[in-house]
Amino acid sequence: MTAGSTTRDALDVAFREVTDDDVEQVVALWEACGLTRPWNDPRRDVADARRTPTSTVVVGVAGDRVVSSALAGYDGHRGWLYYVAVDPQRQGSGLGRATVVAAEGWLRRAGVHKVRLMVRHGNERVLGFYDGLGYTDSECVVLGRDL
Template sequence: MQIRSFTVPDTAAVVALWREAGLTRSWNDPQADIRRKQTTQSDMFFVAEDDGRIVGTVMVGYDGHRGWIHYLAVADDYRGTGLGRSLVGQAETALGELGCPKVQFQVRPDNITVIGFYQHLGYSSYEAVNMGKRLVDDEAALEQV
């Protein structure tokens, strides 16, 4: 198994993995998210490949203040193998090389398994209000296709 940078031919397998892992939502077009990532810090999008199969992903970003982990996914049959820990480690290493002092991510509050996974890796929750505003309506764009 190897962890390497994402390449465009990985797109279909990555989207399939994200769907399997329950990461996709109707209001986010995963292919558009991949295209967007290719325009900024594209070297910080990693896939785990085993015998030609994409079995894990992590998308990482750094805004100069904090790092972010997105789209951490591990194939069902690779969970419990340490792959998730390795992908988070890859993300932390990439961010550390940029001088990033802090890393964050978002988890839905009912996703107890993932919260426990990150707590096991030394992460903790803190009080904050999450706010956002859509600048591009992916859901409407998907409906037009």
């Protein structure tokens, strides 16, 4: 997906890269899905993803409303997905699967051969969803440090 291009799935949702006009809707979606944390500024996360050609936010849009998202990035070795979100009223409809597929497509076109994602402790209910998409435990511990 290049900037401005869209693809449609059976749910009549268009997938494309985020625009300036989408940012507040994306942040509201992440908040509605419980993905934001006080120590992460979601607007900055969107801006950071848009700043380089190796990352983006893929959004699913129905009409003029953002109904799903996935932040996708490539670190030079593997792709990563973050902020996979679906409007709570549309969860269970297949839109989550379509969103992940759209984000994986963006990563594939960027030359990525493998993709990873992290699930926060306390959000284990999504593990079955990711299992159904072929994601498995990578048997590693992710450590982090703020700079």
